Amino acid sequence: MEDKIKKVSIIISKGTLDGVYAGLIMANGARMEGIEANLFFAFFGLDAIIKKRMGKIKVATVGNPGMHMASLLGVLPGMSAMATSMMLKTMDKLDIPPVPEFIEMVVDAGCKLYACKVSVDMFKVKKEDFCPQVDSIITVGDFYEKAAGGEIIFI
Amino acid sequence: MPQKQIGNATIDVDADGFMTNLSQWTRDIAAALAKEEGIAELTAAHWKVIEYMQKEFKENGAVPTVRKINKSGVISTKELYEIFPGGPVKKAARIAGLAKPVGCV
Numbered sequence: 001m002e003d004k005i006k007k008v009s010i011i012i013s014k015g016t017l018d019g020v021y022a023g024l025i026m027a028n029g030a031r032m033e034g035i036e037a038n039l040f041f042a043f044f045g046l047d048a049i050i051k052k053r054m055g056k057i058k059v060a061t062v063g064n065p066g067m068h069m070a071s072l073l074g075v076l077p078g079m080s081a082m083a084t085s086m087m088l089k090t091m092d093k094l095d096i097p098p099v100p101e102f103i104e105m106v107v108d109a110g111c112k113l114y115a116c117k118v119s120v121d122m123f124k125v126k127k128e129d130f131c132p133q134v135d136s137i138i139t140v141g142d143f144y145e146k147a148a149g150g151e152i153i154f155i
Numbered sequence: 156m157p158q159k160q161i162g163n164a165t166i167d168v169d170a171d172g173f174m175t176n177l178s179q180w181t182r183d184i185a186a187a188l189a190k191e192e193g194i195a196e197l198t199a200a201h202w203k204v205i206e207y208m209q210k211e212f213k214e215n216g217a218v219p220t221v222r223k224i225n226k227s228g229v230i231s232t233k234e235l236y237e238i239f240p241g242g243p244v245k246k247a248a249r250i251a252g253l254a255k256p257v258g259c260v
Contacts, residue, residue, distance in 0.1 A: 029259055034241030095220040096260050108232035
């Protein structure tokens with residue numbers, strides 16, 4: 001039998017609903033299996049841990065063939081908000097919480113959250129802009145140190 | 156269907172060792188299964204979770220999620236992970252004599 005996975009370090013680089021949820025579900029699922037988990041938020045993924053943005057993560061209705069609708073419709077005002085709210089309702093029924101509650105849940109489950117230093121500098125955000133569950137702002141080098149001996153997943 | 160001997164009792168289990176007949180479950184069996192999961196002794200907090208999960212399972216036919224357990228007020232997510240280290244829902248479900256959890260969250 002293959003060796004069991006003992007640790008995963010997941011990079012969330014997208015600020016869209018699908019990007020953020022993929023990372024959170026993978027991290028939470030790891031903890032549920034007793035696997036150590038780190039979440040590293042980079043680039044637009046930072047939105048998921050920025051206090052005033054984390055509750056407003058949306059699904060992309062433009063340039064997203066997965067939506068199965070004409071892109072022209074996707075640009076209409078409120079379209080992204082409507083699609084997002086419909087998806088969140090479905091997810092809530094499956095006990096997949098909204099982003100702020102999900103962040104709290106994975107941290108309570110023992111997952112560690114980190115913000116990417118270069119993204120923080122680029123977007124000019126500060127530690128106090130982040131939700132309190134964020135452990136620290138770390139460099140790529142620090143990330144590799146924390147990820148040592150485990151699997152790395154990039155989203 | 157595989158069977159498993161615990162003390163004087165015989166229980167029906169699935170391929171992953173989860174009980175398939177809740178009516179065969181007893182507190183002694185729970186204690187024995189807990190030991191297999193690395194939990195030396197079941198405390199009052201463990202029993203509260205086990206009883207809640209069995210009640211939910213009987214009512215809804217499914218093992219409750221971490222979120223549901225947290226919202227029930229029975230135990231916080233943090234404590235749940237502390238008292239069932241290394242996989243709370245799976246371990247608790249197995250000790251409670253329930254089916255293997257099928258959800259992703």
